[in-house]
Amino acid sequence: MSEQPSGRSAPLAAPQAPVATHCPYCALQCGTRLSPAGPGDGPAGAPVTVEPDAFPVNQGGLCQKGWTAPTLLRAPDRLRTPLLRNGAGRLVPASWPDALDSVASRLREIRAAHGPDAVAVLGGGGLTNEKAYLLGKFARLALGTSQIDYNGRFCMSSAATAGTAAFGLDRGLPFPVTDLAEADAVLLAGANPAETMPPLMRHLGRAKATIVIDPRRTPTAERATLHLSPAPGTDLALALGLLHIAVTEGLYDRDAVERRTVGFEGAWGHAAAWWPERVERVTGVPASRQAEAVRILAGARRAYVLTGRGAEQHSNGTDTVAAFVNLALALGLPGRAGSGYGCLTGQGNGQGGREHGQKADQLPGYRSITDPRAREHVARVWGVAPERLPGPGRSAFELLDALGTDGGPRALLVFGSNPVVSAPDAARVTRRLSALDLLVVADFVPSETARLAHVVLPVLQWAEEEGTLTNLEGRVLRRRRAVSPPPGARGDLRVLRELAVRLGEPADRYPEEPRLVFEELRRASRGGRADYSGITYERLDAGEALYWPCPQNPDGPTHPGTPRMFLDGFAHPDGRARFQEVDHREPAETPDDRFPLWATTGRLLAQYQSGSQTRRVPDLMRAAPGPTVEIHPDTAARAGVAEGDLAWVRSARGRVTARVRMVPTLRADTVFLPFHFPDDGRANLLTGTALDPRSKMPEFKVSAVRVEPAGRGTARGATGL
Ligand SMILES: Nc1nc2c(c(=O)[nH]1)N[C@H]1C(S)=C(S)[C@@H](COP(=O)(O)OP(=O)(O)OC[C@H]3O[C@@H](n4cnc5c(=O)[nH]c(N)nc54)[C@H](O)[C@@H]3O)O[C@H]1N2
Ligand SMILES: Nc1nc2c(c(=O)[nH]1)N[C@H]1C(S)=C(S)[C@@H](COP(=O)(O)OP(=O)(O)OC[C@H]3O[C@@H](n4cnc5c(=O)[nH]c(N)nc54)[C@H](O)[C@@H]3O)O[C@H]1N2
Ligand code: SF4
Ligand SMILES: [Mo]
Numbered sequence: 001m002s003e004q005p006s007g008r009s010a011p012l013a014a015p016q017a018p019v020a021t022h023c024p025y026c027a028l029q030c031g032t033r034l035s036p037a038g039p040g041d042g043p044a045g046a047p048v049t050v051e052p053d054a055f056p057v058n059q060g061g062l063c064q065k066g067w068t069a070p071t072l073l074r075a076p077d078r079l080r081t082p083l084l085r086n087g088a089g090r091l092v093p094a095s096w097p098d099a100l101d102s103v104a105s106r107l108r109e110i111r112a113a114h115g116p117d118a119v120a121v122l123g124g125g126g127l128t129n130e131k132a133y134l135l136g137k138f139a140r141l142a143l144g145t146s147q148i149d150y151n152g153r154f155c156m157s158s159a160a161t162a163g164t165a166a167f168g169l170d171r172g173l174p175f176p177v178t179d180l181a182e183a184d185a186v187l188l189a190g191a192n193p194a195e196t197m198p199p200l201m202r203h204l205g206r207a208k209a210t211i212v213i214d215p216r217r218t219p220t221a222e223r224a225t226l227h228l229s230p231a232p233g234t235d236l237a238l239a240l241g242l243l244h245i246a247v248t249e250g251l252y253d254r255d256a257v258e259r260r261t262v263g264f265e266g267a268w269g270h271a272a273a274w275w276p277e278r279v280e281r282v283t284g285v286p287a288s289r290q291a292e293a294v295r296i297l298a299g300a301r302r303a304y305v306l307t308g309r310g311a312e313q314h315s316n317g318t319d320t321v322a323a324f325v326n327l328a329l330a331l332g333l334p335g336r337a338g339s340g341y342g343c344l345t346g347q348g349n350g351q352g353g354r355e356h357g358q359k360a361d362q363l364p365g366y367r368s369i370t371d372p373r374a375r376e377h378v379a380r381v382w383g384v385a386p387e388r389l390p391g392p393g394r395s396a397f398e399l400l401d402a403l404g405t406d407g408g409p410r411a412l413l414v415f416g417s418n419p420v421v422s423a424p425d426a427a428r429v430t431r432r433l434s435a436l437d438l439l440v441v442a443d444f445v446p447s448e449t450a451r452l453a454h455v456v457l458p459v460l461q462w463a464e465e466e467g468t469l470t471n472l473e474g475r476v477l478r479r480r481r482a483v484s485p486p487p488g489a490r491g492d493l494r495v496l497r498e499l500a501v502r503l504g505e506p507a508d509r510y511p512e513e514p515r516l517v518f519e520e521l522r523r524a525s526r527g528g529r530a531d532y533s534g535i536t537y538e539r540l541d542a543g544e545a546l547y548w549p550c551p552q553n554p555d556g557p558t559h560p561g562t563p564r565m566f567l568d569g570f571a572h573p574d575g576r577a578r579f580q581e582v583d584h585r586e587p588a589e590t591p592d593d594r595f596p597l598w599a600t601t602g603r604l605l606a607q608y609q610s611g612s613q614t615r616r617v618p619d620l621m622r623a624a625p626g627p628t629v630e631i632h633p634d635t636a637a638r639a640g641v642a643e644g645d646l647a648w649v650r651s652a653r654g655r656v657t658a659r660v661r662m663v664p665t666l667r668a669d670t671v672f673l674p675f676h677f678p679d680d681g682r683a684n685l686l687t688g689t690a691l692d693p694r695s696k697m698p699e700f701k702v703s704a705v706r707v708e709p710a711g712r713g714t715a716r717g718a719t720g721l
Contacts, residue, residue: 017035018033018034018035018051019033019034019035019036019463019480019481019482020032020033020053020480021033021034021462021463021478021479021480021482022055022348022469022471022477022478022479023062023065023066023069023348024069024072024126024348024461024462024463024613025065025066025069025348025608025613026065026196026197026346026347026348026608027172027197027344027345027346027347027348027349027350027351027471027472028057028058028177028197028199028200028471028472029057029348029469029471029472029477030052030053030055030057030058030061030062030063030066030199031052031053031054031055031057031058032050032051032052032053032062032066032069033050033051033052033053034048034049034050034070034463034482034483035048035049035050035051035482036048036482036483037049046483047070047074048070048073048463048482048483049070050062050066050067050069050070052066056176056177056178056545057177057178057199057200057471057473058199058202059199059202061198061199061202062199063197063198063199063605064605064606064619064620064623065605065606065608065614065617065620068617068619068620069462069617070463071616071617071618071619072461072613072616072617073461073463073464073483075444075445075616076616077445077446077616078444078445078458078486078489079443079444079445079446079450079456079458079459079489080458080486080487080488080489081093081094081458081488082094082095082096082098082099082100082455082456082457082458083099083453083455083456083458084098084099084102084454084455085453085454085455091451091453091456096490096498099455099457100495100498100499100502101502102455103438103440103455103457103499103502104499104502104503106411106437106438106454107119107143107411107438107499107503108503110410110411110437110438111143111144114410116143116144116145116146116390117145117146117147117390117393117409118145118409118410118411119143119145119147119409119410119411119412119413120145120147120148120393120399120403120409120411120412120413121135121138121139121143121145121147121148121149121358121412121413121414121415122148122149122150122151122396122399122400122412122413122414122415122417122419123135123136123148123149123150123151123353123358123415123416123417124150124151124152124347124353124415124416124417125150125151125152125155125346125347125348125349125350125353125354125416126347126348126349126353126416127349127353127358127415127416127492128349128352128467128468128469128479128514129349129352129353129355129356129467129468129469129470129476129518129521129532130467130468130493130514130517130518130521131415131416131467131492131493132150132349132352132353132355132356132357132358133356133357133358133364133517133520133521133524134492134493134496134510134511134517135148135358135415135492135496136148136356136357136358136362136363136364137357137382137509137510138496138499138500138510139358140357140388140389140390141382141384141388141500141505141509142496142499142500142503142504142505142510143503144388144390145390145393145409146360146390146391146392146393147360147393147394147399147409148358148359148360148393149358149359149360149393149394149395149396149399150353150354150358150359150396150416150417151347151396151416151417151419151422152347152350152353152354152359153359153395153396153397153695153696153697154313154396154397154422154423154424154697154698154700155309155345155346155347155350156172156309156312156343156345156346156350156354157312157354157692157695157696157697158312158313158314158317158318158320158321158692158694158695158697159172159307159312159317159321159343159345160343160354160695161318161321161692161694161695162318162319162321162322162325162580162694162695163321163325163341163343165322165578165580166322166325166329166334166341166570166577166578166579166580167334167566167570167571167572167577167578168570168571168572168573168577169366169529169565169570169571170354170366171351171474171530171548171565172342172343172344172345172350172351172472172473172474173342173343173344173345173472173473173474174334174340174341174342174474174564174565174566175340175342175473175563175564175565176473176475176547176563176564177200177203177472177473178203179203179338179564180200180203180204180206180207180304181202181203181204181206181207182206182207182302182338183207183208183300183302183303183304183338183339184207184208184209184299184300184301184302184303185207185208185209185210185211185296185297185299185300185302185303185304186204186207186209186210186211186303186304186305186306187210187211187213187293187297187303187304187305187306187324188204188210188211188212188213188214188220188224188306188308189213189235189239189305189306189307189308189310189311189324190213190214190235190307190308190309190310190311190312190701191212191214191220191306191307191308191309191310191311191344192214192216192218192219192220192221192308192310192602192603193220193308193344194218194219194220194222194223195218195219195220195603195604195605196308196344196346196603196605197344198605200344201220201223205223208300209225209226209296209300210223210224210225210226211224211225211226211227211228211293211296211297212224212226212227212228213228213229213230213235213238213310213311214227214228214229214310215229215230215231215232215310215598215600215666215667215670215672216229216600216630216663216665216666216667216670216672217229217663217665217666225296226289226292226293226296228285228289228290228293229284229285229667230283230284230285231282231283231284231598231667231669231670232587232598232600232670232701232702233314233316233586233587233598233699233701233702234282234283234284234584235283235310235311235314235320235323235324236314236316236319236320236323236582236583236584236585237274237278237279237282237283237584238279238283238285238290239320239323239324239326239327240270240271240274240279240323240582240583240584241271241274241275241276241278241279241283241290242290242293242294242297242327243267243268243271243274243323243326243327243330244271244272244274244275244276244279245276245290245291245294246294246297246298246327246330246331247268247271247272247330248275249291249294249295251294251295251298251331252298252330252331252332253330253331253332255332256329256331256332256335256336257329257330257332260329260332260334260335260569260570260576260577261329261576261577261578261579262574262576262577262578262579263578263579263580263581264329264330264579266579266581267326267330267579267580267581267582269581270581270582270583271323271326274584276290276291282584284667297327297331298331301338302338302339303331303333303339304333304339304340304341304342305324305325305327305328305331305333305340305341305342306341306342306343306344307320307321307324307341307342307343307344308343308344309346309602309700309701310600310602310701311324312343312697313697313698313699313700313701314587314692314697314699314701314702315587315588315690315691315692315693315697315698315699316584316585316587316692317692317695317697318692318693318694318695318697319580319582319583319585319692319694320582321343322580322582323580323582324341325341325580326579326580326582328340328341329341329577329579330579334566334570334577335566335567335569335570335577336567337564337567340566344472345472346472347609348469349469349470350472351470351471351472351473351474352468352469352470352476354366355470355525355530355548356521356524356525356530357378357524360392360393360394360395360396360399361392361393363375363378363389363524364378364381364521364524364525364528365377365378365524365525365526365527365528365529365530365531365532366525366528366529366530367528367529369389369391369392370391370392372386374528375389377524377526377527377528378524381520381523381524382509382524383509395691395696396423396696397423397424397429397689397691397696397698398691398696400419400423400429400432400433401428401429401432401689402432403432403433403435403436404432404434404435404436404437405432405435409436410436410437410438411436411437411438411439411440412433412436412438412439412440413440413441413442414439414440414441414442414443414449414453415442415492416442416443417449417610418443418447418448418449418609418610418612419433419449420433420447420448420449420452420610420678421447421448421449421610421611421612421675421676421677421678421682421684422609422610422675422684423684423698424684424687424688424689424698424699424700425653425654425684425685425687425688425689426654426682426684426685426687427653427654427685428653428689430452433449433452434452436454438454438455439452439453439454439455440453440454440455440456440457441453441455441456441457442456442457442458442459442492442495443456443457443458443459443612444458444459444460444461444489445612445613445616447610447612448610448612448678457490457495458488458489458490459489459490459491459492459495460485460489460490460491460492462479463480463481463482463483464481464482464483464484464485464489465479465481465485465491465514466478466479466480466481466514466515467479467514467518468514468518468537468540470548473547473563474547474548474562474565475545475546475547475563476532476535476540476546476547476548476550477540478537478540478541491512493510493511493512493513493514493517494512496510497510497511497512515537518536518537522534522535522536522552526551526552527551529549529571530548530549531548531549531550531551532548532550533550533551533552534546534550534551534552534553534558534559534561535548535550535561544561545561545563546561547561547562547563548561548562549561549562550562587690587699587702588688588690588699588702589652589688589690589699589702589703589704590704591669591704592704594706595650595651595652595703595704595705595706596669596704596706597635597669597670597671597704597705597706597707598667598669598670598671598702598703598704598705599649599651599670599671599672599673599683599686599702599703599704599705600670600671600672600673600701600702601672601673601674601675601683601684601686601687601700601701602672602674602675602701603674603675603676604624604628604674604676605623605624606620606623606624607620607624607674607676607677608676609675609676610675610676610678611676611677611678614676615676615677615678624674624676626658626659626677626681627656627657627658627659627673627674627677627681627682627683628658628659628660628661628673628674629647629649629656629658629659629660629661629671629672629673629707630661630662630663630666630671630672630673631647631660631661631662631663631666631671631707632662632663632664632666632667632668632670633662633664634668635668635669635671635707636660636662636707639706639707639708639709640708640709641660641707641708641709642660642662643660643661643662644659644660645659645660645709645710646658646659646660646709646710646711647659647660647707647708647709647710648707648708648709648710648711648712649671649673649686649705649706649707650686650705650706650707650708651685651686651687651688651703651704651705652688652704653685653686653687653688653703654685654686655680655685655686656673656680656681656682656683656685656686657680657681657710658673658681671705671707673686675700684700686703686705687699687700687703688703
């Protein structure tokens with residue numbers, strides 16, 4: 001680890017002091033130090049080196065993506081000038097004033113013709129807290145629209161919904177990840193951190209026993225004490241079955257249930273019917289292994305139940321998480337020191353991004369937009385009458401699916417998402433995006449969605465600007481500027497301010513300085529569920545580890561923040577957690593003669609999300625060069641494909657071309673596709689539009705498909721861009 005340099009007055013052209021910051025990608029937010037080669041804060045384009053920091057979540061480790069992140073700062077096709085689509089349909093360079101004037105005047109026209117809800121906004125969980133906050137304010141005040149949502153709907157929304165119902169509050173992990181190292185047992189339902197958050201394995205690896213539930217034998221499952229491999233979409237039955245065994249074998253914590261919870265009888269009413277053999281029939285997990293899992297968990301003094309996207313991204317995802325929470329509550333884990341339930345949130349600011357008001361039903365401080373007291377508080381901070389705040393809007397998929405339809409939005413502004421690749425039924429969503437009168441995309445690379453836009457606004461990226469993010473533990477972190485931005489690109493905050501002014505808003509309502517936005521966010525969040533009012537840049541810069549809630553007590557002592565929640569009670573008025581009454585139901589689509597296999601989707605170690613960032617990093621492209629389909633060798637043989645072949649994977653919605661990877665440990669009824677690749681390699685050409693009724697999460701993890709050799713002459717149902 002390099003030494004902390006003594007002063008800032010380095011001689012010209014000497015290497016600059018390393019800047020302490022965090023990785024641009026996932027919610028673990030590994031601590032890093034960036035060292036630009038050039039003088040000052042490093043000229044745009046100068047090489048930058050990264051080293052891991054001793055930050056607690058990564059303790060000196062990084063994954064391949066973190067190690068190669070500086071390459072992203074020098075992507076050859078980095079956007080450096082606004083682009084406007086011309087009369088011939090081509091995106092051509094434009095000046096900032098022309099681009100912003102054009103966006104503002106078209107927004108005004110669309111609003112005048114169709115009303116304020118004809119303009120919509122899609123945000124992202126990668127945006128800093130400051131950006132997420134200002135984006136929500138911009139939508140509600142400058143646009144006056146209710147139509148704003150963000151890609152977190154596609155991420156952890158089912159866990160957030162179930163967690164809020166159970167505990168009265170949703171913080172992904174209500175404890176620091178380092179606590180996991182002390183555990184006697186950890187159950188991971190549908191999470192593969194060995195590939196999605198590798199440094200987390202440092203902590204998980206120290207737990208005495210781990211149980212992994214995943215249809216694939218992932219690197220995480222490989223290292224586990226016990227691997228349960230259910231058919232995709234059947235976790236709800238499995239979780240009900242685990243609760244059944246805990247109760248019938250007398251392994252549950254009757255005392256904790258009585259003292260800390262309500263609603264056990266209702267939950268048991270459904271679990272009672274899920275005896276082990278019935279669960280085995282539905283899930284394929286042998287009864288003996290179900291019992292083993294329960295015994296490991298119940299026998300542990302310190303135990304955790306954690307969920308990831310594999311359990312959550314289903315049309316029954318909220319109920320599935322609720323069933324795992326029910327299991328955790330029955331075992332007395334939440335509310336006990338050294339034990340608990342948690343969701344492994346995914347995006348860099350997946351936690352903060354869901355708290356500050358870019359969600360359709362939400363205002364800053366994790367407040368509800370329909371709560372009159374919340375509206376009044378936020379309106380006061382914003383200096384407007386509460387009546388000026390619109391009500392709740394459509395959820396992300398519903399919003400995307402309404403674009404350009406009768407009564408749907410005619411304009412969309414995208415900040416921090418690439419739905420052409422990442423939204424379910426991607427061909428359908430791409431058609432909807434193409435039907436818009438105006439699509440504006442703010443990004444720093446020409447993502448697949450940016451390429452469809454009428455206007456592209458080039459923005460800054462992580463190491464070029466300041467801000468805060470909140471990691472998966474609810475800890476607020478400082479992202480710091482280490483290099484100069486390329487001339488021509490502007491920060492999102494500045495873009496929002498300049499658009500707002502052109503739409504008739506006072507400039508001082510939209511500060512461009514992140515610190516000022518954060519100061520306002522503190523006030524707006526005060527008294528809310530996610531209270532940041534006691535957190536300041538100064539405290540963070542002094543190295544304090546601050547987890548929300550961290551209220552400011554004007555007359556009392558400085559609040560230390562809350563690394564561990566629920567130890568004195570849950571966030572419901574009576575302090576008790578709620579069991580939820582849930583029962584199993586099948587996925588919206590099940591295999592049949594035409595589409596006999598389950599397809600599930602997820603991640604590869606070397607690519608991130610829609611890939612718009614990591615596909616621009618040559619080292620990562622060498623590690624994961626293109627779309628693949630993992631398939632059991634017997635299934636491959638039946639389908640007539642072999643290792644390395646190009647295959648077509650078809651669902652009722654479309655067709656993907658992917659290279660065959662034979663995986664003998666995979667279930668024979670299941671194939672797996674990563675969703676990181678564009679064009680006809682998009683896994684989301686297969687996925688459907690069923691939504692969870694509670695969270696509005698799409699069913700990313702289950703579609704019915706068939707596999708065949710690519711090029712076969714039955715090109716029925718093919719879909720492309
Ligand atoms: N390398 C990499 N890391 C990432 C990301 C990335 O894109 N790439 N993205 C970040 C983000 S935003 C997120 S949300 C997290 C996601 O992190 P994870 O939740 O770990 O990632 P996934 O690969 O989506 O899903 C996890 C596992 O669920 C399994 N699965 C599929 N269907 C089912 C099912 O029906 N039941 C069960 N029990 N399991 C199932 C898959 O086989 C997969 O191994 O990762 C973050 N980290
Ligand atoms: N089939 C399938 N589909 C899935 C999933 C799955 O498991 N299976 N997972 C879902 C999940 S969990 C997620 S989180 C989504 C993610 O999918 P997306 O929402 O598409 O996420 P990203 O690919 O991270 O896209 C973010 C875009 O914003 C840009 N960007 C980054 N930072 C900033 C910024 O500060 N400002 C602006 N203006 N732009 C920025 C990036 O360059 C990138 O182009 O995908 C979902 N889709
Ligand atoms: S685990 Fe996540 S935060 Fe850490 S280096 Fe990898 S992508 Fe970055
Ligand atoms: Mo995510």
